[in-house]
Structures are given as structure tokens and as C-alpha cells.
Amino acid sequence: MLGKTAVVLGGSAAGLCAAGALAPFFDRVLVLERDALPAGAEHRRGVPQSKHPHFLLNSGRRAIGALFPGFEADLIAAGGLHLMPSMDAAYLDGAGWSARKRSSMTMVYSSRILIERVLRDKVRELPNVVIREGVTAGGITTHDGKVTGVEAGGEHVDAGFVVDAMGRGSPAGGWLVAAGWPAPEVRTLDAKVTYTSRWYDLPAERPASWWWRHLVIMPTPDKGEHPAEHEFLVNFFPIEGNRVIACMGSWGLEMPRTTEAFAEVARRVRTPLFAAAMERCAPASEVHLTRSTGNKWRRYDRLRTPPANLVFVGDSICAFNPFYAQGISSAAGSALLLRAHLARAGRLDAAFVPRFLAAQRKLLAVPWRLAMARDQGYECAEGTEKPPEWRRRLLAAVSGPAFRLIVGAAREDDVVDEHFAKVFNLDESLGDMLRNPRVLAGLLRYRVRAALGRHRVPSGFDPRAEPPATDYSPAAAR
Structure with a gap:
């Protein structure tokens, strides 16, 4: 002792x-x-x-x-x-829904x-x-x-x-x-993140189109005119007891505080599926907002x-x-x-x-x-780690496309997928991943194939439609 x-x-x-x-x-x-x-x-x-x-x-x-x-x-x-998030989550990123495929990562x-x-x-x-x-x-x-x-x-x-x-x-x-x-x-470094959540009871019988258990809506990459709600990070997050937590968050934007505003704002996010899913569920809490x-x-x-x-x-x-x-x-x-x-x-x-x-x-x-790597790119961020404006602009311009490149390559390359999962789960640093020659080769190969329109796994499915249920795993394709 x-x-x-x-x-x-x-x-x-x-x-x-x-x-x-x-x-x-x-x-x-x-x-x-x-x-x-x-x-x-x-x-x-x-x-x-x-x-x-x-x-x-x-x-x-x-x-x-x-x-x-x-x-x-x-x-x-x-x-x-x-x-298994890659199979059990409907993931809206970039231009539209990502394809389902099996991976080694479970949660x-x-x-x-x-x-x-x-x-x-x-x-x-x-x-x-x-x-x-x-x-x-x-x-x-x-x-x-x-x-x-x-x-x-x-x-x-x-x-x-x-x-x-x-x-x-x-x-x-x-x-x-x-x-x-x-x-x-x-x-x-405070990037002025605010998020708001409400708990729901799932229906006793899920609709046939709900192959997914978890719904994720990433902020839009669109730099043109769009509703502020398209900048939200959204989760329809499954938990125990046949319940979900509906959550919307943003960097530097106002978020709804009341149940009425929560439902109204949910209808303006990037896909109607989020609001439609909430409407099929029974509210189990008030709206909870956090700024700290x-x-x-x-x-x-x-x-x-x-x-x-x-x-x-x-x-x-x-x-x-x-x-x-x-x-x-x-x-x-x-x-x-x-x-x-x-x-x-x-x-x-x-x-x-x-x-x-x-x-x-x-x-x-x-x-x-x-x-x-993410929060330093936001203009609203404040703190000792706020970078010079030139660097902030560079981060803002590079981080989103770089993230989507890695996500896209991970869909098609098992090695990139494995290392990206390690980074996400804090088992490997982003720097170590990006210094790995095999990962760099996978990213380059994906970038070239994408430029030629030769994707192995499709992506960008219409966000206004239901996410595709097809299993695009290589084994399933064979």
C-alpha cells in the first residue's frame, strides 16, 4: 500500500x-x-x-x-x-447521405x-x-x-x-x-458552441424505412446562401429504454430554448427526416440548452x-x-x-x-x-489559442474539405478507415495518421478516382429523400 x-x-x-x-x-x-x-x-x-x-x-x-x-x-x-455506426447510423455529410458499409468499429x-x-x-x-x-x-x-x-x-x-x-x-x-x-x-478556446436537446420515447413499432438507429446530420459545406439551420450539427441519438435524444448544436448561432421553437427549427435542418422522426415519437422531456x-x-x-x-x-x-x-x-x-x-x-x-x-x-x-483543428477555424472563437486571422482563414478553408476527403477515402479504403477510426476514438493522433505512407497513398488514390468519377462506394444521396438502406460493403457486393 x-x-x-x-x-x-x-x-x-x-x-x-x-x-x-x-x-x-x-x-x-x-x-x-x-x-x-x-x-x-x-x-x-x-x-x-x-x-x-x-x-x-x-x-x-x-x-x-x-x-x-x-x-x-x-x-x-x-x-x-x-x-456498428457505419451500418446502424444514417450519416448526412457533404452533398448528401453516405452509403452504408461494414467496418471494424463498434460503439x-x-x-x-x-x-x-x-x-x-x-x-x-x-x-x-x-x-x-x-x-x-x-x-x-x-x-x-x-x-x-x-x-x-x-x-x-x-x-x-x-x-x-x-x-x-x-x-x-x-x-x-x-x-x-x-x-x-x-x-x-471558446468557439461559442451552443447545443440543445430533447428526449423522446420511440414508437413501439419502428417504421419500415427506419433501418437506421442513429441519425447524424453534419453542417453543410455549401458556402452560398442557405438557412442558418443548415450549419447545425444534429443527432437523433439512441439510448437505453427505447428512447432517443434529439440534439441540435452550432458554432456561434442562437439555438431554440422552448419546445415550440425546437420543433419549428428542426423542420429547417438539411433533411426533413429529423423533424419527421421526432413527430413519430412521444416527447419525454423539456428542452435543455447548454452554453458552457x-x-x-x-x-x-x-x-x-x-x-x-x-x-x-x-x-x-x-x-x-x-x-x-x-x-x-x-x-x-x-x-x-x-x-x-x-x-x-x-x-x-x-x-x-x-x-x-x-x-x-x-x-x-x-x-x-x-x-x-476544428475550433480554431471559427471566426467567433475566443481565447488564448485563437490563431492569427490569416491562419484562421486557412484552417476554415482547409479543415472541412480535408475532413470530407478522409471520410470519403475511409468509405473505400479499409486501411484509411481503420486509422480514421483510431483517430476518432483517441487511439491515434491525427498527425500520426497523416504521416502514415499507406494512409497518404489511400487518400491520394481516392482523390484521383473521385476526380475521374470512379467511386467504389457511392455517396451524396439526396438529403431530401430517405437514406439508402443498401449494404455497400465489398462482401455484400460480391
Whole structure:
């Protein structure tokens, strides 16, 4: 054991994963959560984003599964849907619908509240982990450069190790400044993303034309005159319990706040299928709108002497634009990385936290660069990472066509598809993918064939019509 008591501040997904990482190395792990935690899959005040769709990327699935064996099976048993997006999602990108084809990538679809309920169940199976609810952390105690405990609920708790998992609004940086440490550098980029969601119950019998389970509508590439709603990123996202989350989001545009406006705006997106699908379903919630979506990285790794015995996971250190579905997976990856460092540590010496922060920096750089690659192209974006105007214009001009080139090539080239799936799931950086000679050859070959009109897999099906159900996989064609 590395100590008697470790404390995790925050009982959301990041904090629960951290508890799983700490449990093998401390006599007791105490999770302090300010909310009362529900027994079932229910919303709570501290996680307002639970009302919106959440992708659990494959890297996150594996990380959580390593921390909590059986997690994925339990999530599916509780109602999560194990689907193959390339076959089970109708995907509208570029000029029209993409073709269906089989791929190696699968995903588990569920609500955020179900993910957290299953995680809580797994944590409660650990005999040395205690979750204290309704407790607000009020500060930390330090001595000789080390964090030695926390103040919570009017009490002092001695701690040999502390994990901050308090999310975007974490006050831990201010506590450290009050204790004598300098404020960490903070890198930010807010692309003014707003998204709005409403939950629906699916009909008991799906229409015959609904071969799809998930509906995705990407922003239009059209640079001419078009309705503002064509700039929306739209999801009709399946979750447990025969329900879906209808979600619309945008960069820098106003989004509907009322049920009436939600239905009206939905009729003006790029395909009538979205509104028509909602009209066949029964509303199960009000409209939920979120604006707190900026990218924010607190660079504790750049402190000359970071506090010993304190680390950070999840949004408390690096929060992302939620459009890119990186939050839970990045938090789980940090927790798994923490477990690996604890397993190698003979003791918690002064070098432990700097070593961990350096490794975590490399982990977080992959999703951070992906978020920057898209958000830096928006004129409305603000923050320390806002590029010069010439570079912003270049990114805006290049990122959309480059993304569509990769998506198009992935439809026809299994190697490009494999690497693109790795990038999407945070298993590979975009830079590593684009330095791969085989991937570059596949992109070039697709570009030449597209110029000659020699597509292997069709695309651009009429967005006003139903998406084609045909399986265009090579095996199906044979």
C-alpha cells in the first residue's frame, strides 16, 4: 500500500474512474460528492450535461473496462446498445447521405446517466471505497510542499493523496494560490458552441424505412446562401429504454430554448427526416440548452514545483468542446494512466506528481489538438489559442474539405478507415495518421478516382429523400 487514505473530490464519471484507479494502493479511498447520488439512472444537479448525447469512445470503453472489469457487459445488460455506426447510423455529410458499409468499429450507445449509474455500481463493489454524498469540499491543507488533507463539510480529512475531479468549475487552482503556489497557465478556446436537446420515447413499432438507429446530420459545406439551420450539427441519438435524444448544436448561432421553437427549427435542418422522426415519437422531456462548452486546459504540468500528492482528472484539468465526445474517455484514460504510475511507484516521492503530469500531458495533447483543428477555424472563437486571422482563414478553408476527403477515402479504403477510426476514438493522433505512407497513398488514390468519377462506394444521396438502406460493403457486393 502507498498510504492510508486517498480522497477523490467529485463523484461524477472522472471521480469514479479515479476511485477505481486508487483502490488497489490505499487502505481507504474516500469519494466526496456534493450532490445526493441517485440509486438509478437519473439526472442530478451537478451534471447538467447529462441531458445531452454522450459518446463513449472505444479508448474510453477500454480504459473503464481495465479499471472495472465487466463494465461494458454490465452497461449493455442495463440497456446500452452495442452498434456498428457505419451500418446502424444514417450519416448526412457533404452533398448528401453516405452509403452504408461494414467496418471494424463498434460503439456502445447509452445515456450519460446510465454510464454513471453502472460506474457507481462498480465502485460500490470495491470494499475499501466509501462515497460520501452531500459533502462540499471547501479547501485543502498543505505542509512543506505537500497536500496533506481536505476541508469538507466542516470537517478536516487527512489524506495521503488527493485527486481533483470537480469539473470545469474546480476551485482547486484558487486553493493552491492561497497556499502559495503560482496560478497555472490556462489555455482556452471558446468557439461559442451552443447545443440543445430533447428526449423522446420511440414508437413501439419502428417504421419500415427506419433501418437506421442513429441519425447524424453534419453542417453543410455549401458556402452560398442557405438557412442558418443548415450549419447545425444534429443527432437523433439512441439510448437505453427505447428512447432517443434529439440534439441540435452550432458554432456561434442562437439555438431554440422552448419546445415550440425546437420543433419549428428542426423542420429547417438539411433533411426533413429529423423533424419527421421526432413527430413519430412521444416527447419525454423539456428542452435543455447548454452554453458552457469552451476548451480549457489548466497547465499544472508547467508549474516549476507542483504540489506533491495532488493530481487532476477530467474537466478539472482539461475540458473539451463536448461536440467532439472526448470528455469521459479522456478522464478514464487519465485514471488508467494514474493507476499505471501508482503501480510502478514504490512510494509517493517528490517526483511522482511531475512524472504523472508529464505523461498526462502527452495523453491530453491528442484530443486537444483534434479540438483545436476544428475550433480554431471559427471566426467567433475566443481565447488564448485563437490563431492569427490569416491562419484562421486557412484552417476554415482547409479543415472541412480535408475532413470530407478522409471520410470519403475511409468509405473505400479499409486501411484509411481503420486509422480514421483510431483517430476518432483517441487511439491515434491525427498527425500520426497523416504521416502514415499507406494512409497518404489511400487518400491520394481516392482523390484521383473521385476526380475521374470512379467511386467504389457511392455517396451524396439526396438529403431530401430517405437514406439508402443498401449494404455497400465489398462482401455484400460480391
